[in-house]
Amino acid sequence: xxxxxxxxxxxxxxxxxxxxxxxxxxxxxxxxxxxxxxxxxxxxxxxxxxxxxxxxxxxxxxxxxxxxxxxxxxxxxxxxxxxxxxxxxxxxxxxxxxxxxxxxxxxxxxxxxxxxxxxxxxxxxxxxxxxxxxxxxxxxxxxxxxxxxxxxxxxxxxxxxxxxxxxxxxxxxxxxxxxxxxxxxxxxxxxxxxxxxxxxxxxxxxxxxxxxxxxxxxxxxxxxxxxxxxxxxxxxxxxxxxxxxxxxxxxxxx
Amino acid sequence: xxxxxxxxxxxxxxxxxxxxxxxxxxxxxxxxxxxxxxxxxxxxxxxxxxxxxxxxxxxxxxxxxxxxxxxxxxxxxxxxxxxxxxxxxxxxxxxxxxxxxxxxxxxxxxxxxxxxxxxxxxxxxxxxxxxxxxxxxxxxxxxxxxxxxxxxxxxxxxxxxxxxxxxxxxxxxxxxxxx
Numbered sequence: 001x002x003x004x005x006x007x008x009x010x011x012x013x014x015x016x017x018x019x020x021x022x023x024x025x026x027x028x029x030x031x032x033x034x035x036x037x038x039x040x041x042x043x044x045x046x047x048x049x050x051x052x053x054x055x056x057x058x059x060x061x062x063x064x065x066x067x068x069x070x071x072x073x074x075x076x077x078x079x080x081x082x083x084x085x086x087x088x089x090x091x092x093x094x095x096x097x098x099x100x101x102x103x104x105x106x107x108x109x110x111x112x113x114x115x116x117x118x119x120x121x122x123x124x125x126x127x128x129x130x131x132x133x134x135x136x137x138x139x140x141x142x143x144x145x146x147x148x149x150x151x152x153x154x155x156x157x158x159x160x161x162x163x164x165x166x167x168x169x170x171x172x173x174x175x176x177x178x179x180x181x182x183x184x185x186x187x188x189x190x191x192x193x194x195x196x197x198x199x200x201x202x203x204x205x206x207x208x209x210x211x212x213x214x215x216x217x218x219x220x221x222x223x224x225x226x227x228x229x230x231x232x233x234x235x236x237x238x239x240x241x242x243x244x245x246x247x248x249x250x251x252x253x254x
Numbered sequence: 255x256x257x258x259x260x261x262x263x264x265x266x267x268x269x270x271x272x273x274x275x276x277x278x279x280x281x282x283x284x285x286x287x288x289x290x291x292x293x294x295x296x297x298x299x300x301x302x303x304x305x306x307x308x309x310x311x312x313x314x315x316x317x318x319x320x321x322x323x324x325x326x327x328x329x330x331x332x333x334x335x336x337x338x339x340x341x342x343x344x345x346x347x348x349x350x351x352x353x354x355x356x357x358x359x360x361x362x363x364x365x366x367x368x369x370x371x372x373x374x375x376x377x378x379x380x381x382x383x384x385x386x387x388x389x390x391x392x393x394x395x396x397x398x399x400x401x402x403x404x405x406x407x408x409x410x411x412x413x414x415x416x417x418x419x420x421x422x423x424x425x426x427x428x429x430x431x432x433x
Contacts, residue, residue, distance in 0.1 A: 044409075048323030048325065141408065142408050
């Protein structure tokens with residue numbers, strides 16, 4: 001493997017790990033605040049799936065970096081500007097409708113992305129995808145159910161779900177952006193060309209939103225920057241909370 | 255019922271692997287390691303234990319997580335090392351393997367029986383829905399055997415389980431999801 005490819009895979013694994021850990025942490029913020037006990041537990045489980053996924057991506061990135069860092073260094077010792085996650089994942093948890101709409105957008109994204117990643121020539125990326133696909137089926141069923149329930153629910157729940165869709169829509173365009181690193185890997189059959197996935201994503205999301213009596217927004221604005229380290233202010237606050245224990249007690253085991 | 259229960263291919267392969275292993279005594283030793291979250295099941299029963307390789311004094315144990323975020327894996331690694339250390343194997347490495355991804359098909363027949371007795375319905379005690387996922391009703395209650403049950407939550411006490419309630423005996427129970 002050439003150094004150029006190796007570095008690109010390390011960067012790619014880090015990005016995918018960043019997406020997973022940031023979303024996983026956001027979901028975990030619902031633990032003990034869920035609308036009822038079972039939902040609280042469900043959210044905790046989905047969060048664990050994402051954090052587990054992040055561990056696998058980071059472990060692989062650390063292996064490729066081969067500079068003494070481990071998965072924890074990737075998660076806890078990098079600042080917001082070093083994080084490369086999609087902005088959608090870092091948006092605050094908001095109200096329940098906001099979190100579930102974001103979850104739906106992410107779950108549909110992974111439903112389409114992971115089968116492509118499964119085809120990767122890179123065995124580790126393919127193995128992680130194989131594991132995550134199975135879990136994503138359950139995630140999507142749950143977020144879809146909630147969006148249907150909230151959209152087609154009471155006047156208040158419909159209003160909040162629609163507001164969430166409108167507020168988050170502009171952050172979904174970035175999901176399908178490619179840059180040099182990802183193009184290189186896509187050309188090599190290692191990474192996924194996400195620019196080809198938007199039609200399928202839009203179709204699936206539109207069908208669900210329509211069924212939920214929600215309106216699919218016009219594409220009138222788009223925010224980008226996560227993949228280059230330019231984040232919303234939300235990420236910094238989140239990382240502060242997520243990283244404080246690890247940074248205060250370096251190397252601590254329990 | 256006049257059905258001959260067939261062992262799924264995956265289970266058969268695992269059994270063959272264990273029987274053919276040249277370190278059979280190590281497989282037997284590791285039957286002492288239980289899943290901390292379902293303590294009636296050994297890591298063999300669950301299909302978490304994938305392989306054991308001995309090279310001189312060095313023992314490498316390969317395990318695979320049920321779910322990506324399974325918090326029991328660290329515990330299991332420690333327990334595996336401990337059991338082997340206690341049996342005189344000082345040089346033990348536990349490795350995590352991701353591929354092939356864990357499948358509930360790997361669970362041993364004894365494991366399924368033990369699960370049921372413990373109060374958790376194994377995957378085959380429900381007919382899956384058209385998407386191959388947990389149905390919203392009719393998983394068989396491990397307490398009274400009724401199928402008059404309904405799903406309360408997609409995710410139970412751990413990611414590998416869904417929560418059901420029986421409408422006959424009223425008991426809640428976990429259903430081990432098929433993945």
